[in-house]
Amino acid sequence: MNPDDQRLEFDQSLRMMRDRLVPKLPANIKRKVLPEIEKLEDLLVDTRPPKFAIVGRRGAGKSTLINAIFQDQVADVGSVTAETERASWHTYTDKTNETIMEVLDTRGFGEGASDRFQMSEERTWEEALANKYPDAILFLIKAKEVDSRIQEDIGQLKALQQQIKEKHDYVPPIVGIVTQVDELDPIYDHTPPFGDSKQRAIQQATAHLEKLLAKQFNDIAGVLPVCAYLAFENGRIVYDRRWNIHRLIDFLLEQLPNNTWMEWARITKAKSIQVKIAETIGKSASAISLGVGAQPIPLADLPVITSIQLSMVASIAYISGRKLNRKTLVEFLGAVGANVGTAFAFRQLSRSLSKLVFPVAGHAVSGTLAATATWGLCKAAILYFIERQPAEEAKKMYEKNAEHPLD
Ligand SMILES: Nc1nc2c(ncn2[C@@H]2O[C@H](COP(=O)(O)OP(=O)(O)O)[C@@H](O)[C@H]2O)c(=O)[nH]1
Ligand SMILES: [Mg+2]
Numbered sequence: 208m209n210p211d212d213q214r215l216e217f218d219q220s221l222r223m224m225r226d227r228l229v230p231k232l233p234a235n236i237k238r239k240v241l242p243e244i245e246k247l248e249d250l251l252v253d254t255r256p257p258k259f260a261i262v263g264r265r266g267a268g269k270s271t272l273i274n275a276i277f278q279d280q281v282a283d284v285g286s287v288t289a290e291t292e293r294a295s296w297h298t299y300t301d302k303t304n305e306t307i308m309e310v311l312d313t314r315g316f317g318e319g320a321s322d323r324f325q326m327s328e329e330r331t332w333e334e335a336l337a338n339k340y341p342d343a344i345l346f347l348i349k350a351k352e353v354d355s356r357i358q359e360d361i362g363q364l365k366a367l368q369q370q371i372k373e374k375h376d377y378v379p380p381i382v383g384i385v386t387q388v389d390e391l392d393p394i395y396d397h398t399p400p401f402g403d404s405k406q407r408a409i410q411q412a413t414a415h416l417e418k419l420l421a422k423q424f425n426d427i428a429g430v431l432p433v434c435a436y437l438a439f440e441n442g443r444i445v446y447d448r449r450w451n452i453h454r455l456i457d458f459l460l461e462q463l464p465n466n467t468w469m470e471w472a473r474i475t476k477a478k479s480i481q482v483k484i485a486e487t488i489g490k491s492a493s494a495i496s497l498g499v500g501a502q503p504i505p506l507a508d509l510p511v512i513t514s515i516q517l518s519m520v521a522s523i524a525y526i527s528g529r530k531l532n533r534k535t536l537v538e539f540l541g542a543v544g545a546n547v548g549t550a551f552a553f554r555q556l557s558r559s560l561s562k563l564v565f566p567v568a569g570h571a572v573s574g575t576l577a578a579t580a581t582w583g584l585c586k587a588a589i590l591y592f593i594e595r596q597p598a599e600e601a602k603k604m605y606e607k608n609a610e611h612p613l614d
Contacts, residue, residue, distance in 0.1 A: 217251045217518035224515060228499055240498040243491040249465040250488060251522060256474065257459075257467040258339065260311040260379070262364060263347030268386035268435055272347065273299065275435035275452050276475055277307060280442055293331035296339060307474040311341050313367065329363075332370055340375045343382060343428070343462045344368060346420075350388045350412045350432065353419070361423050368424075380462045383416050383430035384455065385409070389448060399434060399450035428462050431455050453477060472526045481593045485523045489585025492519040493578045500577025516581050520588045527592035542598030543587050543605040583608035 224244055229237055261269045270282035281299045294313045301307050313332070346364055348357060364381065372378050389397045391408040401409065409432045417430045433455055438446035456475045460483075463471060472481045492515050517536070524535055587605035590596045 217247070217522060220514035220518050221248055221252065224495065224499075232498065232502060236498045236502065240495050243494040243498075246491045247488065247495075250468055250484070251518075252466070254466050254469050256306050256308050256470040257343075257463050258309040258311070258341045260313065260341040260344045260367065261347065262313050262344065262360075262367070263386075264349075264352075264360070267347040267349055269347055271435045271437070272345075272384070272386065272433070273308070273310070274439075275433075275437055275449050276456060277301075278437070278444065278476060280439045281307070294335045295331075296335060301474065307470070309339075311335055311339075313363075329366055329370070332367060336370055336374055340371045340377060341379050342464055342467065343380045343459065345382050345384055347384045347386050348416060350385050350391050350409070353385060353412045353415045357419065361419060365423055380426075380428035381420070381424060382428050382459065382462060383420050385412050385416055385430065385432040386435060388412065388432045388450065389434045389436065398448060401450070429458060431458060453479075456480060469522065469526055473528050476528060478593060481526045482589055484526055485585065485589050485593060488519055488522055489582060489589075492516060492585065493581040496581040497574045497578035499574075501574030516584055519581070520584060523585070523588040524592045527595075529592055539588065539591055539598075539601070542591065543584065543602050579608065 221244060224240075229241060229244070232240060261273070263269050266285075270284045270286065273282040274280055274284065277299075279301070281301070294311060297310045297312055298306050299308045299310065344364065344367065346360075348360070368379060368381060388401075388405075388409045389399075391405065391412060393404055393408075396402050396405040413430050413432045417427070420427045420430065431451060431454065433452055434448055434450040435452060436446075436448040437444055456471075456477050457480060460468060460471055460480060468484050472484045495515060520539060521536060524539070529535055583605045586608045587601040590604045591598065591601035
C-alpha cells in the first residue's frame with residue numbers, strides 16, 4: 208500500500224480510540240462506543256480485494272462477467288488458450304497494477320469429462336486450496352443451457368464447496384448466475400431494458416436454475432440473471448449491453464466479508480455501493496463522536512477524536528477511487544471551511560480541523576455537536592468525492608447537516 212495512503216491513519220486512530228479514550232469512558236458510554244469501533248475495525252483493518260471461485264463451462268461468459276463488473280478489459284474474452292492444465296488462482300489487476308480480485312479458475316468443470324479426468328480435476332483443487340480459499344463461489348450457466356444436463360456440474364460445485372469446508376472450516380456461499388439472457392427468446396428483444404415476454408423468459412430460466420440448485424444444496428445464497436456483454440475498442444467501451452450487473456455487484460457485497468467491502472466499492476466503481484459503505488462508516492464515526500464528545504475530554508485528546516473524522520474522510524476518498532493524498536484531503540477540508548494550508552502535516556491538520564468540529568475548545572464539547580459535525584463531514588465527503596460535486600456544494604451540504612442534530 209502507498210505509504211502516503213491516509214487510510215493507514217485509520218488503523219492508528221482506531222487503536223488510539225481503543226487504548227486511550229475508551230478506558231476513560233463511563234461504562235454506559237463505553238457500551239455504545241465499543242461496538243462502533245469494532246464495526247469500523249471490521250471494515251477498515253486488514254482490508255483486501257475479494258476472492259472468488261468462478262465456475263462454469265467454456266463460453267459461459269466467465270471472462271465477460273469479470274469485465275462487466277469492472278467496466279474494464281481485465282479478462283480475455285473468448286480465449287481458450289488461457290485454459291490451464293489445473294485449477295489455479297488468477298490475480299486480476301487494474302491499470303496501476305493494483306490487485307482488484309483473485310479468481311480460482313477451475314478447468315473442465317462439467318464438460319462431459321470422464322470420471323478419471325474429473326478425479327484429477329478435484330485433486331488439482333487440493334493444491335490450489337492448500338493455503339487460499341474463495342470468499343464465494345459463482346456458478347455461471349448460459350440462460351439457454353439451464354435445462355441441459357447440468358447435474359454433473361452441480362455435483363462438482365458441491366464437491367468444491369465441500370473441500371473448502373473441510374480444509375478451511377469455511378462454507379463459501381454459492382451464487383448462481385444465469386448469463387447471456389439477451390440470447391433468450393424473443394431474440395428480437397435483445398437490448399435492455401427488456402420487454403414483458405423477455406422478462407418472463409428470464410424469470411423462467413432463473414427459476415429453473417434455482418430449482419436445480421435447491422435439489423443439491425439447502426442454502427444457495429441466490430440466483431441472478433445477467434447480461435454482461437460489453438465491447439471494447441482500444442480499451443474503451445464502445446458498446447454496452449449490460450443488464451442487472453449492478454444488482455449482482457450489490458448482491459455479492461452481501462456475500463463478502465466486511466474487510467473486502469472498501470475494495471469492492473472502489474474497484475466496481477458502483478456509486479450506490481460506495482455511498483452505502485461511506486454512510487456505514489459515517490454512522491459509526493458519528494456514534495463514536497456522540498459518545499466521546501459528551502465526555503469532558505482534555506484538549507490534548509481532541510486530535511485523537513478528530514483523527515477519526517479525518518480518517519473517515521480519507522476512507523471515503525479512497526472508496527471513490529480518487530487518488531488519496533494530503534493534497535486531496537486538504538483541498539476538501541479547505542472546501543468545507545477548514546482553514547488549512549497545503550503545507551500542513553497530518554497532525555497539524557487534525558488540530559485545524561478540531562477547531563472546526565469542536566468549536567468549544569478547552570471544556571466539555573457537546574456530544575450532539577460532535578456527532579452532527581462528523582455526519583456533516585461524511586455527507587459532504589460523499590458529495591465531493593463520490594458524487595463529484597463542486598466544493599461549493601460540499602460546503603453547503605456540510606453546513607446543512609451540521610446544523611441539524613442526528614435523530
Ligand atoms: N450475447 C451475449 N454474449 C455474451 C455474453 N457474455 C459473454 N458472451 C459471449 O460469449 C462468448 C464467451 O464468453 P467468455 O467470457 O469468453 O466465456 P468464458 O469461456 O466462460 O470465459 C464470447 O464470445 C462473449 O462475447 C452476454 O451476456 N451476451
Ligand atoms: Mg474465459
